[in-house]
Amino acid sequence: MVFHIAKKEIRETARSGQFKWMLAIVVLLCTVAVFISQRNWEAKNIERKQATENARTLWLAQGATNPHNAAHYGTFAFKPQFPLSLIDPGVEKYTGVSIFLEAHSRNEADMVAAADQTGLSRFGDLTPDFILLFVIPLLIIVMGHRSVTREKEGGMLRIIKSQGVSNWQLVFGKWIGNFMPIAVLTAILFIISALFIENVEWPFLITMLLVYLAYFAIMNSLTLFISTISRSSGLAMVSLLTIWIVGCLAVPKIASSYTNDIYPYPTRVEFEASVAEDKSKGLDGHDPWNEASKKLEEETLKEYNVEKLEDLPFNFDALRMQKGEEHEAAVYFKHNERLKEIYESQTKVYRKLAVLSPFLPTRFMSMALANTDYATHWNFSDKAEKHRVEMQRILNTNFAENSKLGEWDYQADASLLNEVPDFAYEAPDFKQVLVAGQSNLLILSLWLVLSFGLLFYSSTRL
Amino acid sequence: MLTQNILHEIKLLSRNYWFVSLTVVITGLSIYAGHNGLKQFEKRQANLTEAIQNQLEKVERVDVIATALANGEEHPRAFRLSPMNYSIATGSLTIMPAEPLSKLVIGQSDLYTHQVNISSREDLATMSFNELNNPVQLLFGNFDLNFVLSYLIPLLIIAFTYNLKSQELETGRFRLLASNPINIKLWLLQRFIVRFLALVVVITVVLLVTMLSIGVKPDLNLLQFFGLTYAYMAFWFALTFLVNVFGFSSAKNAVSLLSLWILLVLIVPTVINQMANTIYPMPSRVALLNEIRSTKKQLGKEQDKVLDEYLRNHPELIRNEGENAYGYWQGFYASQEITEKTLNPLISAFDKQLNQQQNWVNTWGLLSPAVIFQNGTTRLAGTSAAHYKEFQNQTKTFNIEWRDHFLPFVFKNKMLVKSDLEVLPDFEFDKGVVESSAASGVIILFLFTLILSMIGLLYKKSEQSVSIN
Numbered sequence: 001m002v003f004h005i006a007k008k009e010i011r012e013t014a015r016s017g018q019f020k021w022m023l024a025i026v027v028l029l030c031t032v033a034v035f036i037s038q039r040n041w042e043a044k045n046i047e048r049k050q051a052t053e054n055a056r057t058l059w060l061a062q063g064a065t066n067p068h069n070a071a072h073y074g075t076f077a078f079k080p081q082f083p084l085s086l087i088d089p090g091v092e093k094y095t096g097v098s099i100f101l102e103a104h105s106r107n108e109a110d111m112v113a114a115a116d117q118t119g120l121s122r123f124g125d126l127t128p129d130f131i132l133l134f135v136i137p138l139l140i141i142v143m144g145h146r147s148v149t150r151e152k153e154g155g156m157l158r159i160i161k162s163q164g165v166s167n168w169q170l171v172f173g174k175w176i177g178n179f180m181p182i183a184v185l186t187a188i189l190f191i192i193s194a195l196f197i198e199n200v201e202w203p204f205l206i207t208m209l210l211v212y213l214a215y216f217a218i219m220n221s222l223t224l225f226i227s228t229i230s231r232s233s234g235l236a237m238v239s240l241l242t243i244w245i246v247g248c249l250a251v252p253k254i255a256s257s258y259t260n261d262i263y264p265y266p267t268r269v270e271f272e273a274s275v276a277e278d279k280s281k282g283l284d285g286h287d288p289w290n291e292a293s294k295k296l297e298e299e300t301l302k303e304y305n306v307e308k309l310e311d312l313p314f315n316f317d318a319l320r321m322q323k324g325e326e327h328e329a330a331v332y333f334k335h336n337e338r339l340k341e342i343y344e345s346q347t348k349v350y351r352k353l354a355v356l357s358p359f360l361p362t363r364f365m366s367m368a369l370a371n372t373d374y375a376t377h378w379n380f381s382d383k384a385e386k387h388r389v390e391m392q393r394i395l396n397t398n399f400a401e402n403s404k405l406g407e408w409d410y411q412a413d414a415s416l417l418n419e420v421p422d423f424a425y426e427a428p429d430f431k432q433v434l435v436a437g438q439s440n441l442l443i444l445s446l447w448l449v450l451s452f453g454l455l456f457y458s459s460t461r462l
Numbered sequence: 463m464l465t466q467n468i469l470h471e472i473k474l475l476s477r478n479y480w481f482v483s484l485t486v487v488i489t490g491l492s493i494y495a496g497h498n499g500l501k502q503f504e505k506r507q508a509n510l511t512e513a514i515q516n517q518l519e520k521v522e523r524v525d526v527i528a529t530a531l532a533n534g535e536e537h538p539r540a541f542r543l544s545p546m547n548y549s550i551a552t553g554s555l556t557i558m559p560a561e562p563l564s565k566l567v568i569g570q571s572d573l574y575t576h577q578v579n580i581s582s583r584e585d586l587a588t589m590s591f592n593e594l595n596n597p598v599q600l601l602f603g604n605f606d607l608n609f610v611l612s613y614l615i616p617l618l619i620i621a622f623t624y625n626l627k628s629q630e631l632e633t634g635r636f637r638l639l640a641s642n643p644i645n646i647k648l649w650l651l652q653r654f655i656v657r658f659l660a661l662v663v664v665i666t667v668v669l670l671v672t673m674l675s676i677g678v679k680p681d682l683n684l685l686q687f688f689g690l691t692y693a694y695m696a697f698w699f700a701l702t703f704l705v706n707v708f709g710f711s712s713a714k715n716a717v718s719l720l721s722l723w724i725l726l727v728l729i730v731p732t733v734i735n736q737m738a739n740t741i742y743p744m745p746s747r748v749a750l751l752n753e754i755r756s757t758k759k760q761l762g763k764e765q766d767k768v769l770d771e772y773l774r775n776h777p778e779l780i781r782n783e784g785e786n787a788y789g790y791w792q793g794f795y796a797s798q799e800i801t802e803k804t805l806n807p808l809i810s811a812f813d814k815q816l817n818q819q820q821n822w823v824n825t826w827g828l829l830s831p832a833v834i835f836q837n838g839t840t841r842l843a844g845t846s847a848a849h850y851k852e853f854q855n856q857t858k859t860f861n862i863e864w865r866d867h868f869l870p871f872v873f874k875n876k877m878l879v880k881s882d883l884e885v886l887p888d889f890e891f892d893k894g895v896v897e898s899s900a901a902s903g904v905i906i907l908f909l910f911t912l913i914l915s916m917i918g919l920l921y922k923k924s925e926q927s928v929s930i931n
């Protein structure tokens with residue numbers, strides 16, 4: 001019985017002119033979105049691959065050089081372009097993709113794409129996630145808001161009931177009838193995207209599809225719930241659009257304003273000033289007259305039981321450099337940990353606020369599965385810093401072991417540059433992403449249960 | 463007929479439960495949005511004050527040393543007065559003060575920084591103007607008054623006007639009206655104008671209450687802000703008028719108007735943005751970085767040649783002390799300037815593309831009233847992309863001015879003295895260069911309103927056929 005109703009519902013939808021128009025628009029938008037995203041993705045991918053190779057070539061091309069010069073010359077860590085960013089570019093536009101790795105300082109990720117765009121970019125981009133998150137829920141509402149009210153307004157309800165259909169069968173049949181076209185459309189969008197993506201990571205892609213289907217199921221249940229309890233189609237439409245605007249537009253903005261208000265970030269100038277202050281309190285690898293340098297000098301002389309720095313079995317300049325580097329790394333670590341604490345507090349607030357709208361958990365899960373969320377960016381930044389510290393250690397050790405005090409013109413063999421490993425970023429794996437996203441998944445499931453509950457409840461009142 | 467119509471409308475509105483309750487909701491949202499803006503504004507001001515304070519302290523510390531030296535005393539930190547040390551470590555500060563209206567329109571102010579430390583060591587090509595922020599916040603945007611006005615008010619207008627004619631048809635009152643000797647279109651237009659004026663009064667009150675609660679003083683910009691808001695509202699009224707004149711059923715009107723809202727507010731801006739990025743793609747920043755590095759590497763190898771060439775261009779800096787008189791810093795500044803010259807075409811390619819994107823957006827943005835509105839409000843509030851671009855350009859120019867000021871000292875190996883510290887270049891953001899008037903936006907929106915209303919008035923469809931439908 002349920003399937004008869006669903007079939008009838010789908011047939012009716014397919015016949016309606018409104019649906020044909022909406023479908024045509026959505027399909028057109030999807031095609032354009034996938035096509036443009038694919039082109040951008042391809043271009044950026046080539047760009048980043050070339051840049052990664054270039055950076056390495058430039059690094060190695062230094063040839064025989066002083067290790068500390070090499071450290072200042074530095075190199076770049078690039079965040080790779082992840083396959084699923086084609087579907088959901090997440091916060092990529094705002095985070096930057098490369099980090100300059102050099103002696104003495106931890107740099108922020110640079111090249112924020114949004115800064116290279118007009119003010120219009122804040123309206124959003126026409127990418128598949130925009131259609132999935134905003135447009136398809138609207139399609140569900142437009143298709144489904146009259147589903148039940150139509151029967152009431154046309155006086156069909158009594159006739160249908162007289163056929164021996166239970167309320168739940170009727171509502172559930174309509175639910176399926178409304179959901180199936182959307183599910184098929186979504187699946188097609190994902191399949192087309194998958195065709196364009198090289199090296200698809202199936203667990204990520206399939207989970208993302210499931211997350212979106214859950215999101216649409218919630219929207220569909222809410223639509224039918226409102227349609228069931230509303231007196232007229234017009235009223236159902238207005239209520240549903242209010243839900244859409246509040247859930248998809250207002251709540252995210254309120255959440256971001258609220259979160260930023262209770263856990264504000266320091267400004268860049270402030271952050272840099274406090275780093276500089278802490279740095280100046282400790283050892284400066286380039287300043288032998290600094291208090292901490294003097295102390296290190298004494299301790300080292302005592303440890304090796306020699307009178308003069310020249311008598312040490314290694315180059316003290318390089319040791320000082322390394323100790324300075326370690327101090328600076330610790331300062332950066334401390335301040336970045338503080339920043340991370342703010343970020344983590346903010347994330348916790350976002351997680352809690354996710355109960356306000358099914359949009360939020362879906363948004364967060366989608367970004368996480370595409371490796372384009374803020375957590376991945378932090379992970380990238382931390383790994384790049386680890387790589388930088390290791391790079392400095394290798395260079396300073398070579399300097400210390402192979403030269404004498406004051407021998408600033410020492411040149412290490414070009415092979416030293418090869419000893420510094422190439423930076424390759426591995427994003428969190430599937431399991432880690434799921435573990436990190438468990439609260440979002442839980443909230444999404446709760447929304448699913450709740451929306452079905454509401455629908456079931458309303459069906460008993462029909 | 464006019465007076466009767468007005469009285470009737472007012473009666474209807476005051477009895478309309480929805481109208482009253484939604485007005486209350488809008489007032490609440492508006493005040494909440496205003497407070498979000500206020501907090502952002504206060505945070506920005508506090509940060510600015512702190513940055514200025516820090517800079518003053520830095521300057522003062524050196525001033526003390528300079529005074530001591532001027533009095534013939536010795537000072538252990540006299541090296542602070544070396545031109546390199548001063549221009550790098552003490553440096554200067556460029557700031558972009560907040561306009562009062564930025565409380566209403568946060569715009570791009572969460573993305574970019576408003577204070578930049580100036581140091582002659584800074585690389586202009588890689589200077590970053592991005593503020594430290596949670597990118598999720600940037601992605602979601604802010605709940606400010608601009609959002610309430612540009613997204614929510616049109617919906618309110620649609621909700622109150624979508625069925626002004628169709629309702630009469632559907633309830634059968636239309637026949638009564640038609641039997642009276644009145645012009646139906648004029649009657650409908652009057653209803654729209656009355657409702658428009660009623661909403662103007664409501665919004666004005668709501669905005670005034672918000673302004674009062676967050677402390678925005680009236681000025682010419684605020685007046686323009688109101689004008690732009692009214693023009694934006696008028697546009698949406700004209701659109702609903704037109705749809706009403708076409709005479710579909712109430713349900714169909716609602717769906718068409720909402721589709722138009724989605725199209726004009728949500729989809730058109732996104733598509734225009736996407737097209738701007740596709741048609742005028744930004745050159746690769748990644749490639750630029752590598753270019754910068756290879757250029758520097760090349761210049762580093764030819765350090766002597768670089769300095770020679772530099773001095774050829776700057777004969778005023780030559781000292782008559784023979785060869786090898788120049789040290790590290792002289793070479794540094796020489797290669798810095800030549801690097802900039804070499805990279806200039808690459809960097810200006812970015813500005814050129816951005817300009818073209820902006821032109822594209824300015825032209826095609828006319829397709830969406832929301833874009834026109836946002837363009838106008840961000841300009842009034844000094845938070846538009848154009849304002850930030852201008853601040854960044856002025857900062858870069860100042861950076862060069864700052865460096866150039868110290869060059870003669872560096873090349874002549876001369877320490878700074880107290881009198882030198884009194885004539886240092888100073889920065890003040892000149893926002894006059896950026897167009898910050900909303901007049902064109904107001905005119906365009908009213909023009910659209912006029913055109914839509916005219917189409918509505920001239921549209922010919924026999925009323926008889928409508929009432930039969």
